[in-house]
Amino acid sequence: MKNLEQNNNIFELDKTYSTTRRVTKQKPVIENNSEDKVKTQLFLPAKPDRKAEGGLRCQGYFKSNEKDKPLISVITVVFNGEKYLEQTIQSVINQTYDNVEYIIIDGGSTDGTLDIIRKYEGMVDYWVSEGDEGISDAFNKGIELCTGEMIGIINADDWYEVDAFKLIINNIGKGDVIYGNQNYWINNSDFETWYPIHSSLPREMTMNHPTVFIGKNMYKKLGSYSSIYKIAMDYELLLRFFKNGVTFIKIDNVITNMRSDGESDSRWYNGYYEEFIIKRNINGRLFLLEFIYFLLKVIRRLVSLLLIKAKLQKTLFWFRKNFSPVKKQKPHEYL
Template sequence: MNAKRLPIDSSSVPTIEDYDQRLTDNPAIQRNESLMRLLDSQTDRHKPLVSIITVVYNGEQTIRETIESVLRQDYEPIEYIIIDGGSQDKTIQIIREYADRVALWLSASDHGISDAFNRGIALSRGKYIGLINADDWYEPDTVRRVVDTFRADDQIDLVCGKLQYWRDNRKDVRFPSAPEDLGVDMTINHPTTFVSRRAYELAGLFRLDYKYAMDYELCLRLKKHACPFISLDAVLANMRWAGTSDRNWLRGLLEMRRAQRDNFPGKRAFFWQFQLRFVRGVLGRALAVLGLHGILRFYRARISRFRREFQ
């Protein structure tokens, strides 16, 4: 199914209302009405509805583990939504296997990952919203920890935590989130992040003109709108280690600088922090290319601006 032309300026900040207009009466949306009624009956002020959105394209190798990690959560009610970009492999077949436990799913071509995220958020109904891609998976108690944190302070708009990387089916580096350092780098682990609906209503959704650093731009925008963040000292999500090409790394870095200018223009501290980030990134990649893995691990754990935890 071909995506309709966006009635949204890609350089503007789209809203939930923009997407509501696009998605109204879309016949490709598969809703599990009986499950949605059950979720409504389970929801109250002590147990708010949480929406979890998985974005996927040709993810037959990994999506099953992602789905299972959501369904194994020790919290309810959870509204699970899957947004597929028109997969040509067996992804849709796998999604159908779980159709009785998925509140809503949609398979249609889109305009990139930001567009897919925005579709899921607009279709969701939860008070808190998490985004987990088809290559990643949650810890069994992730949602409960997050809800407990939101409920402990109803002013909080974003909860994040540690991200565990895996290499060759073994635990590798562990990244803590550090929201206080957003001016330097993307120091929030996006797979661990849950955002309140009111924050999206206040600050808007993901910008479509960002292809690499859309999550960083959104976090800076939330910061600009004075949305309170909190980071948990616990692993909330897991990710498989995947290398990034030098070209994509540089493009992502340049988009990060652009996000800083878009949200905090004229702030010189961001410029100098960006220069340091570039130098550190080049040094780290040079050590990796030279095969100096022991030195690289020491650099990441002791010298790099953001400490990594190694298993």
């Protein structure tokens, strides 16, 4: 172990990984105010159905939110995600930025997920495997466990670009929500780059949470994910933040890679319907206007599914990728 900062007792467990380059044996002091809508805790309270927990915190190692090295916290929620989880973990622990806190919330997996998590236990700050009440509940557990200044959430079948966290840190202080572009993969063989824009949020879901980093202070002020929604909970949160005047900062680089076979893709109709309800509740627009837009989105998705069935979507991706005037960023791959 190598001492990096004598005054703060920061040292290096392993220089190889972003999550083990700056640790401390000094347990952080957690301060929760009565008005905070999200509280912070280092460990989740015990539950009867808990399968296991572990990580660096359980070994007495913690992270520090340093002045010149802000701590980035990352959450992965997973349930039976053995197929791609290792790639997701690799994309976090192999970041070029070196003050990273990693939290994994497992919903009580019955496949090989726990074996993969245990394999990387020495690079994960805290992980727990237990039942939950859905994706929003798992997200919110992770947020409560984060001690970093900025928080990102990456799905168990997606992965970050290797310099993603450096790009976020370079823009910290400019906004409370920092986001970038993402590569959207179809059938693990071809991708299309998406360019989200926050100003379009009142119209539709134009941003996906894996490419978004949010300040912990914003969660404390405005709350976390609503348990009412099962698919579009990230849209509700981002639109709520936008409507409350939160500052969004866009990075014109690819931050994440997202696969097309996630939960929101398999239940796309439910997600679109939830978006429709969310817009009605938050925007307060006319019912007919929002319903027409909902129908148009459904039709557009059905056409896309027909193209996939006819094996034409790859062709469309190829044309857009090769003839778009915007230069594409080659994705970083792990494993």
